[in-house]
Amino acid sequence: GAGVSQSPRYKVAKRGQDVALRCDPISGHVSLFWYQQALGQGPEFLTYFQNEAQLDKSGLPSDRFFAERPEGSVSTLKIQRTQQEDSAVYLCASRYSQGATNEKLFFGSGTQLSVL
Amino acid sequence: AQSVTQPDIHITVSEGASLELRCNYSYGATPYLFWYVQSPGQGLQLLLKYFSGDTLVQGIKGFEAEFKRSQSSFNLRKPSVHWSDAAEYFCAVAIPGFQKLVFGTGTRLLVSP
Incomplete structure (x- = not known):
């Protein structure tokens, strides 16, 4: 596709429900990131994939958060037993290369999660 | 751990006036530095980036930023603001060799007629 696509919007x-958020990165992009953006805050890193390998999950706030990218393309962020503090915009980003930290990241428009 | 400070939460500028958004970072060496813009309902768009070399970098939409090592700053500037520049602006840093970006809390730019 033309850009990073996230669903649902x-x-x-x-509270207590499980949710799954989907990210379709740009075709051929090796690196994929998830960020969490709370209201009025900057994005905060959650996790990073290189192809199907999850190389860094240090930003996941609890064991209720789980991310996967089984075939190295589409990724899903799953949140179990959602809490009100999980309410945020979840941003996905992708990058063509695997190691070039200075290379441009392409961001999706995000999924806005509201937990009642 | 590295951190990014954007001291201005909101800034209002008249259309046609100049703009400077402040960014300070905390890190022992020189990180990679970025400015992103976020319009409502849109993803983050990269305006410009600094890795090394010339400390004045040019970006898209007429923006530029200057890296000042002595002040640990990377301020964003534009000589003449357009109404379409109204958005949220984020400064971010990345440590060479590490993958994640660390973002500041953002500055919301309002443009008055």
Whole structure:
């Protein structure tokens, strides 16, 4: 596709429900990132994939958060037993190369999660 | 750990006036430095980046930024602001060899007629 695609665009969940957020990176992009952006804050790193390998998950806030990228393309961020503090915009980003930290990241428009 | 400070939460500038958004970082060496812009409902778009070399970098949409090592700053500037520049601006740093970006809390730019 032309850019990074995320779905759904909006998600409302009741507290305690599980949610799954999808990211379709740009075709051929090796690196994929998930960020969490709370209201009025900058994005915060959650996790990083290189192809299908999850190389860094240091930003995941709890064991309720789980991300996968089984075939090295589409990625899913899953949040179990959602809490109100999980309400945020979840951003996905991809990059063509694997190691070039200075290379441009392409961001999706995000999924806005509201937990009631 | 590295951190990024954007001291101005909101800035209002008249259309046609000049703009400077401040960014300071905390890190022992020189990180990679970035400015991103985020419009409502849009993803983050890269305006410019600094890795090394010339400390004045040019970006898209007429923006530029200057890296000042002595002040640990990377301020964003534009000589003449357009109404379409109204958005949220984020400064970010990356440590060479590490993958993640660390973002500041952002500065919301309002443009008055």
